[in-house]
Amino acid sequence: MxxxxxxxxxxxxxxxxxxxxxxxxxxxxxxxxxxxxxxxxxxxxxxxxxxxxxxxxxxxxxxxxxxxxxxxxxxxxxxxxxxxxxxxxxxxxxxxxxxxxxxxxxxxxxxxxFSEEELLNMVQYYTFRYFWEGAEPNSGMARERIHIDGEYPQNDRNVVTTGGTGFGIFGILAGIERRWITRQEGVDRFEKMVNFLENADRFHGVWPHWLHGETGKVKPFSPKDNGGDLVESAFLMQGLLAVREYFKNGNDQEKAIAQKIDELWKAMEWDWYTKGGEDVLYWHWSPNHGWEMDFPLKGYNECLITYILAASSPTHGVPAKVYHEGWARNGDINTLVNPYDYQLTLKHNGAEKMGGPLFWAHYSYIGLNPKGLEDQYANYWKENTNHTLINRAWCVENSQGYKGYGEDLWGLTASYSVNGYAGHRPGKDFGVISPTAALSSFPYTPEESMKVLKNLYYNYGDRVFGRYGFYDALSPEENYYPKRYLAIDQGPIVAMIENHRSGLGWKLFMQAPEIQNGLEKLGFNREAK
Incomplete structure (x- = not known):
């Protein structure tokens, strides 16, 4: 008919x-x-x-x-x-x-x-698919962005991200453990990824922020940012070292992957990025523009993992004073503020009064376990938990009167925004909630984060949830519901939910002997093994 x-x-x-x-x-x-x-x-x-x-x-x-x-x-x-x-x-x-x-x-x-555990499993699985089904096919790496609405203003559909891939790696490992994919499927994907990275552009062993997935050639992140990106490469190596630990005692194919990762790790010249021996690490170096970006990594933000890896390198390590004099500013990294009666002991760069965007509590802690992690500057579990609770309290208080804000809709971080892209935080709040903020905080605030998950799924539904999990951002105030994803926001969701559920990423990264040595070198105490 x-x-x-x-x-x-x-x-x-x-x-x-x-x-x-x-x-x-x-x-x-x-x-x-x-x-x-x-x-x-x-x-x-x-x-x-x-x-x-x-x-x-x-x-x-x-x-x-x-x-x-x-x-x-x-x-x-x-x-x-x-x-x-x-x-x-x-x-x-x-x-x-x-x-x-x-x-x-x-x-x-x-x-x-669904029970809460089933809901959590569902969200984690859907987000895993960003890195599995949504990956760029030639490289196996995570695409920088996926727009379900089909618009790619920068014509960058096949541009891959090094940092976002590093976060997503933990999701693929979780996928193997949870049998969403077979071990062999995971092995084959990691083999493709590592082979691509072995031949991709590197600058003193350090990858750029973006790469063209079809060719492995650098895609400039900005006019002068066309060389090594030390921070994004640290996020990537954080994941790769977890893969090395996962496969190092496996079959011949798995051992070969672990060996290649070890070679890539040892080729990273962390000491080069001190600009010839200064007591601080620099974010960027370009073969065309040298050190003109001039971005020293000083004070607290998302970059702690960069110093941990730099100190841990067995071939190009930096001395402990680079951490203490550069990152910690000779002790000036400390402060003492108590917004909403939650104490912060680290001076968050540019956000000293109430803490920075929530990705600062996520990116460095995808593999680095903050539980029991303490040095002379902070207890990192307490710092991250309080940072999260302050961010939540700001949204619950909602002094600007944004629609939707409350105990079941909170979380300010860097994401898409109504007018482009922004690093949202208390004091820099445009009425935009980023689901990654609360969902990646499950280890710190499981009950509070679950309220957000339920509200988004049950009450907002298809406006905020699609084939790769929750979309990047929303604003009930502006009726803003873009059907767009970013790797750097999806990756922490799947990785940190798994850390909340099983601690998988933390166990793998923290068991690496170089990391244990590096933490000891920098004066960290670890109650949680």
Whole structure:
């Protein structure tokens, strides 16, 4: 049966509402459906000459109604309007350019109320897919950004990020452990990734912020930032060392990956990035512009892991005084403030009164375990927990009166913003909540973070949740719900949720003998092994 798609919509859909579908069927039974708590995910094979697909649903197996028309072969149907604990029957109908229809098949699926653990597992799994399904195919690396809305203003769809890949690496390791992928699939992906990095542009052993995924050539991050990026490379090596530890006693292929990572690690010239022996590390060096970026890593922000790795290097290590005189500013890194009665002992750069954006409590601690980690400047578990609670308290207080803010919607960090990209924090708040802020804070604030997860999923639904988990940012105040992802925000979600659940990333990174030696060299005490 064919339908004239130029009829009024009520007449067009009437056969489906009454339960009379097209007579012709292709690949019946090939529709794959997975039911969650409040949504269903559907996949189906592409049909020849199809220009779009009509999705229909029935709760009684007879009366079907339309849900959406899409060009993709995947659809996530949020079913709040249909109820809870549902038994649903879906049909997929292919539409060609002449608006002729062919039914591809149907399938049954159920939805069920999820426990908190099931919700956490769901969010972690969906976010893992950014780094697994969404990776750039030639390199296996994480794309800098994925825009579901299809717009790439910088024409950078296949540009990969070194730091974001480092965070996502922990997600892939979690995927192996949780059997979302096989061990062999993970091995093959890491082999591709390491081979790419071995041949990609490096500058004194240090990768740039961005690389072209097809070629491995540098993609300048800014006009003078076309060389080594020490901080992003530290985030990458944090992940790679965890992979080395995971596979170092494995089969021949796994040992070869671990060996290549070891060679890449030993080739990183951390001492070069002291600009010839100064007592501080510098973020950038360019073969064209030298040290013109002039960004010394001083004072507290997201860069602690850079000093840990630089001190830990067995080949190009820096002395402890570079940490104490550079990073810690000869002790001037300390302060004592108590916003909302939560004490901070580190002077957050440019945000001394209430702490910086929340990614400062995440990026360096994807592998570096803050539990029990203490030196002469701070107890890092207390610092990060209080930093998170201050950020939350600011949003709960909501002195600027932004719509939606409260105990179930908080979290300011760097993300997309209404007018581009911004580093949101208390005192620099534009009414934009970044899901990564609360979700990556699960180790520090599990109950408070769960409230945000539930609110986003149950009350905002498809406005904020897609095929790779929660989108990067939202603003109920501005009715701003971009369907866009950034690797540096998705990576901490999957990695820190896994650290909250099992401590996997922390265990792997912290067991590296060089890291243990480096922490001792810098005067760290570690109660948590």
């Amino acid at each position: 064919k339908y004239n798609l130029y009829l009024p919509i009520t007449l067009l859909l009437l056969p489906f509402v009454l339960g009379c579908g097209p007579a012709k069927k292709e690949s019946d039974g090939n529709i794959i459906a997975k039911g969650y708590d409040r949504h269903v995910e559907l996949h189906w094979p592409a049909a020849s000459q199809a220009s779009s697909y009509l999705i229909l649903v029935s709760s009684d197996g007879k009366n079907f109604s339309p849900r959406a028309t899409v060009q993709d072969t995947m659809y996530m149907d949020f079913v709040n309007d249909l109820g809870q604990n549902l038994n649903l029957n879906y049909k997929i109908v292919a539409l060609n350019e002449n608006k002729e229809e062919t039914e591809l098949g149907s399938t049954m699926v159920t939805t069920n109320d």
